[in-house]
Amino acid sequence: MSKNNILPLPRERRLEILAELQQEGAVRVTALAERFRVAEETIRRDLDKLSEEGHLARTHGGALSVRSERFDLPAAVRKSSQAAEKRRIAQQALIHIEPHDVVALDASTTVLEMVCLMPDMPLTVITYSLDVVRLLVDRPQIKVISTGGELDPTSVCLVGPIAEETIRRFSINKLFCSAKGIDLERGYSEASTAHASIKKLLMQQADQVYLLADHSKFGVRSMTYSGKLDCANVVVTDDATDTRYLDALTKAGVETEVVSVRDRSH
Structure with a gap:
């Protein structure tokens, strides 16, 4: 709360929210509403605006801090197509991660975007991606389990029987x-049998x-x-x-979440 118990203006309130996020890593709507003596709906609007600006990742009851250091990304991701779409999709995906989850992550460029934004929080990550392992080295609260296996140098990941045997040991x-x-007729596909199998x-x-999956993945049949x-x-x-x-996804019983990408060139 600002000095002399004067309620801060919306912009000041949001700056204080960001400061708390930087320090704590997460905030809750109820606690912020009590702290600033405003309605919970006001705090939700603050968090929604900050999320739209890319400053945080919304959760059902609050928000998580996000990482924004683009230099953390592997070169293959920085040069990948649909970069803006992948980043917005990654931000949306973060909403579904909660403390103490056991999460499996693949070796896709969109998931790597997500990992770069992931805050340091109590979490177990199981992955066959070496880039995911590298990116999580500086987040001590995240327990990282690498599968082992046969190296696929193109995708910088580990595949094959050893990787799959490791995955079978865990409840995810x-x-x-x-993908x-x-x-629409046959579903999700991969470029190799090893990747499809894992x-x-x-x-x-x-x-x-x-x-x-960004829009470019739809209508595509890989091997x-x-x-x-x-x-x-x-x-x-x-x-x-x-x-x-x-x-078609809705008809198949799959929930869809569609993110808006504001910086399209066309």
Whole structure:
């Protein structure tokens, strides 16, 4: 609270919220409403605005701090297509992560965007991606479990029987992954049998599957299929995705979350 018990202006209040986020890593709507002596709906609007500006990640009861150091990203991600879409999708995906989750992460560029934004919080991450491991080195609260396995140098990840045997040992709350292609008739696909196999296993092991895919992935058939449309619980995509794909996902019982991308060039 500001000096002399004077209620801060909205802009000042948001700056104080960001300062608390930087220090604590997370904030709750109820606590902020009590601190600033305003309605919870006012705090929700503050958090929504700060989220739109990319300063935080919204959760159901508050917000998490986000990381924004672009230099943390591997070169393959910095040069990837649909970068703006992937970043917004990654921000949306963060909303679904809660403290003490056991989370599996694949080796996709969209998931790597998500990892760069992920705050340091009590969490267990299981991954076959070496880039994910590298990016989480400086977050001591996150317990990282790497699968081991055969190196795929192109995707900088570990695949094959050893990787899959490791995954079978764990009960996974949430899987965050992407796909090379999404076809309405046959489902999700990958560029190799090794990637399709490990992705299929992860989808089977996880309680909740969040598939992160920008509009360019829809209508694409890659070499090997990893699962039907209903293998995912939630698909997060951007507002350039054709509505017929969204309708097909809904019909298959899959929830869709569509993010807006403001800095489109066209």
